[in-house]
Amino acid sequence: VLSTMPTFAMTVLRLPKKLLKEIDKTRRKFLWAQEEELSGGKCKVNWNTVCSTIENGGLGIQDLHRFGRALRLRWLWLSWV
Template sequence: MVFKLDGRAIKQMDKLRRNFLWRTRPNFGKAMPLVNWSMVCRPKHHGGLGILDIRRFSRALRLRWKWYDWIDKGHPWAGSELPCDKEDLALFSACTLITIGNGLIARFWHDHWLDGQAPHTLAPDIFKLYSRKRISIHEAITNQKWVLNLHHIS
């Protein structure tokens, strides 16, 4: 899912899925579930039925957008706003390790390349002053104007 669903929508979808599994006749009301829903959502090799947990699966799909944005800039949506919220981005940052390489892909201010942190969180005052917020690490290092601006600030 590209968009994050609110809790009510997920709850309603899960209700429909539970009713499909546990209701024997449509007019009999609620049936007693024999297995906890979280157990049903586990993979088959872990004793579940392999039914997807909508909340977790949609987060995984949104993080895939972030991953594709990172590894391949040739997609039609490259450079557009990603459907990830702050929690998604925090999870992505916690689960990935950035190798700078030539610095063409990693963004100087926003990626967590400096001791596991993003420079915009380490130096928020300097970040506010600098106008090019989406600059790559390569551009930041090779741009003499950038170095001079930092000297004038300090």
Template sequence: MGAVEVPQGFIDALEACRRAFFWAGEETVSGAQCLVSWANACRPKKDGGLGVHDLSLQNTCLLMKLLHRAHTGSDSAWVRWLTTEFGGPLEAPDSTATGAH
């Protein structure tokens, strides 16, 4: 999740499993079993929610964190790989024609 953009369909399926487990402890759940909407459950506790993490937002944040680390010059394996493969993060190709990275 921290290095690739997870497809929205996968996140939706995973969220359905999380909701079902959270509200009913089962594989599926109906709307009648849910005490509050999932959007409200994903709000922070200080805002009246339950503090459940939104996976789509978390994926975006982790990708932004990886991008930030690449541009700040930290000595991570990711930055070393970018430097070895492309000469650095700013020299990375704009298209995916050279691979899925």
């Protein structure tokens, strides 16, 4: 749910980087700290590694900045076809 709601908005909008950082912060907190305060010591794996594909050793969680860019490029490509 924490990834699908921003994805819906990113299909047509370019979300501010600050908002994407806050969403990522919430997703990291959910993954590592649940209800506690998130600190660097609780994070078990680098976030870039977590966002990589399962085949590459990650958890397959999407990097929202890259995914939003890909969604917007899709609209650009569809307008040419």
